[in-house]
Amino acid sequence: xxxxxxxxxxxxxxxxxxxxxxxxxxxxxxxxxxxxxxxxxxxxxxxxxxxxxxxxxxxxxxxxxxxxxxxxxxxxxxxxxxxxxxxxxxxxxxxxxxxxxxxxxxxxxxxxxxxxxxxxxxxxxxxxxxxxxxxxxxxxxxxxxxxxxxxxxxxxxxxxxxxxxxxxxxxxxxxxxxxxxxxxxxxxxxxxxxxxxxxxxxxxxxxxxxxxxxxxxxxxxxxxxxxxxxxxxxxxxxxxxxxxxxxxxxxxxxxxxxxxxxxxxxxxxxxxxxxxxxxxxxxxxxxxxxxxxxxxxxxxxxxxxxxxxxxxxxxxxxxxxxxxxxxxxxxxxxxxxxxxxxxxxxxxxxxxxxxxxxxxxxxxxxxxxxxxxxxxxxxxxxxxxxxxxxxxxxxxxxxxxxxxxxxxxxxxxxxxxxxxxxxxxxxxxxxxxxxxxxxxxxxxxxxxxxxxxxxxxxxxxxxxxxxxxxxxxxxxxxxxxxxxxxxxxxxxxxxxxxxxxxxxxxxxxxxxxxxxxxxxxxxxxxxxxxxxxxxxxxxxxxxxxxxxxxxxxxxxxxxxxxxxxxxxxxxxxxxxxxxxxxxxxxxxxxxxxxxxxxxxxxxxxxxxxxxxxxxxxxxxxxxxxxxxxxxxxxxxxxxxxxxxxxxxxxxxxxxxxxxxxxxxxxxxxxxxxxxxxxxxxxxxxxxxxxxxxxxxxxxxxxxxxxxxxxxxxxxxxx
Numbered sequence: 001x002x003x004x005x006x007x008x009x010x011x012x013x014x015x016x017x018x019x020x021x022x023x024x025x026x027x028x029x030x031x032x033x034x035x036x037x038x039x040x041x042x043x044x045x046x047x048x049x050x051x052x053x054x055x056x057x058x059x060x061x062x063x064x065x066x067x068x069x070x071x072x073x074x075x076x077x078x079x080x081x082x083x084x085x086x087x088x089x090x091x092x093x094x095x096x097x098x099x100x101x102x103x104x105x106x107x108x109x110x111x112x113x114x115x116x117x118x119x120x121x122x123x124x125x126x127x128x129x130x131x132x133x134x135x136x137x138x139x140x141x142x143x144x145x146x147x148x149x150x151x152x153x154x155x156x157x158x159x160x161x162x163x164x165x166x167x168x169x170x171x172x173x174x175x176x177x178x179x180x181x182x183x184x185x186x187x188x189x190x191x192x193x194x195x196x197x198x199x200x201x202x203x204x205x206x207x208x209x210x211x212x213x214x215x216x217x218x219x220x221x222x223x224x225x226x227x228x229x230x231x232x233x234x235x236x237x238x239x240x241x242x243x244x245x246x247x248x249x250x251x252x253x254x255x256x257x258x259x260x261x262x263x264x265x266x267x268x269x270x271x272x273x274x275x276x277x278x279x280x281x282x283x284x285x286x287x288x289x290x291x292x293x294x295x296x297x298x299x300x301x302x303x304x305x306x307x308x309x310x311x312x313x314x315x316x317x318x319x320x321x322x323x324x325x326x327x328x329x330x331x332x333x334x335x336x337x338x339x340x341x342x343x344x345x346x347x348x349x350x351x352x353x354x355x356x357x358x359x360x361x362x363x364x365x366x367x368x369x370x371x372x373x374x375x376x377x378x379x380x381x382x383x384x385x386x387x388x389x390x391x392x393x394x395x396x397x398x399x400x401x402x403x404x405x406x407x408x409x410x411x412x413x414x415x416x417x418x419x420x421x422x423x424x425x426x427x428x429x430x431x432x433x434x435x436x437x438x439x440x441x442x443x444x445x446x447x448x449x450x451x452x453x454x455x456x457x458x459x460x461x462x463x464x465x466x467x468x469x470x471x472x473x474x475x476x477x478x479x480x481x482x483x484x485x486x487x488x489x490x491x492x493x494x495x496x497x498x499x500x501x502x503x504x505x506x507x508x509x510x511x512x513x514x515x516x517x518x519x520x521x522x523x524x525x526x527x528x529x530x531x532x533x534x535x536x537x538x539x540x541x542x543x544x545x546x547x548x549x550x551x552x553x554x555x556x557x558x559x560x561x562x563x564x565x566x567x568x569x570x571x572x573x574x575x576x577x578x579x580x581x582x583x584x585x586x587x588x589x590x591x592x593x594x595x596x597x598x599x600x601x602x603x604x605x606x607x608x609x610x611x612x613x614x615x616x617x618x619x620x621x622x623x624x625x626x627x628x629x630x631x632x633x634x635x636x637x638x639x640x641x642x643x644x645x646x647x648x649x650x651x652x653x654x655x656x657x658x659x660x661x662x663x664x665x666x667x668x669x670x671x672x673x674x675x676x677x678x679x680x681x682x683x684x685x686x687x688x689x690x691x692x693x694x695x696x697x698x699x700x701x702x703x704x705x706x707x708x709x710x711x712x713x714x715x716x717x718x
Contacts, residue, residue, distance in 0.1 A: 079108035085149025115148030127172035143188030160199035171204035219422030359426035381633035387655035469497035503544035522573030546581035590637035633698035655684035
């Protein structure tokens, strides 16, 4: 018992001692733990530094992502994949340019044609690849994707709307979209890019930046041209890409819906739409007001604005309005003034095609028939039908812009489009002076060329006719009447062609030698498919233009372009349209194949033979008792129908007395416009060789027909 008491006494004494000295014990333990932590931290840091040095020696910096990440072990961006869907080649060109820029950041990059890619298998792999996917896609006819991107877009839309496909199917995929379109097509502007952006978002893919849109419409383009729009977006994309490479990632406020970040005010500047960091909020608030989003085409759902959001929206609108007004009043002339129609890219493309551009919206080009007649090898169909001297004809236009994008356009849609004049305007005196100078300079180049007739070369330097049919829509030029008057004052006859989309301009047009209206189809649907007009009310405008033509007293012409498998089976409908416009003449011409173009699906199979054109005209003549078949020009695959009033005493008088026409114009000018004159007052007898059924088939016997040996064809000219 005594031993047990002694033991307890000993332990009691120890416990009391420990309790009394507990502060020192705690301090020792804390010191030991701290010492252990310091040793562990130092050891780990040393190992990490040695590892990093070793990786750098092995070139690990090149195995990373080129953007100098803080930790070599973690790769935030493995590479960039650029998908493009292009019809005319612009999106493809942009994709290559972007690839070069990304390569300069030492990032792996791959350029992919959507037509060569299986989205069902491929896109799902991108959810874990750490790649950035960029989509450059154009909007084509009727808001449809280009042919090469059709399947890609169809699959994406079906996947986004298919309940069997999980809504998180593309979660983890990071992307950016740049759409290419033309705002002149109001109903379909950049719809493909917008739909693609929305579908990717619906499948839980994450934007790295707001969708951007390039605009071919120079007047409306944010930066002046689609190329400039792309360059501005590319700069922002590269900045964002570098930030992602460094691992920068800022969460958004969590109020996103329908593909649009709902963050606003101060919070919006500090947040982002699912990893899009500096995207839409780095732009000025004035620009942000007009940013597009997936909500724009959400079909009307969620269109009601929450009351709590109304104050923010009104605040943005007021601020944007102030900023825009300040830009004007502070002398921001670049935004306040109208832009030039011809962008540097357009100028380069048209110059390569042989155009001599004048000012900011006009041009001239030497017609191949002018060259042919200089050599005595025959003239164009206007020489056969109306007696013009082809070597003295200047092909020009005061407006390169057009309101249609016809499938058979000779210019492959390199010219701008628009529904109204929104560009800077050059004066008619300047346009005419430079047009004649440029034309004469091109004629002078034939001096000394083998086969050129000296007398005709001398005559050609004096312009006698002007075909206002080079490209575009001449009647869009606001001072077209002044330009026509100037031509007449110089003794130059005028052949003006319009695409039947500007009825009021036709009514206001002063007398021209001969006024054409292109009648490319006889029904609303076929006109939509062939002309691809910009106007929503294109059919009513078309009909009103024909009615306006019927009011003209001078010579009027319907120009029918036959496209096999497109519009050759609409005889009765054509007859009805002819009754509406009551033209003096009807030119029926087989479409000219201008070579393969990504902007058109036409092939040689769509070009009718001359015999087929003749058969069409004969069938049409049976439906039009007031018209007869007057002339043909086999070489141009063209036949002329004329109203019976031009058949006097059994002889056709389709040719023009150009001297008499100029006299009538001067009489009208002297009378202040009260002296009216009609087409019958300046007709001339049609020579026998030009008549339909003649042995010459429309070829002037004074010239010698030249048979080209090479297969290469010169397809320029009217």
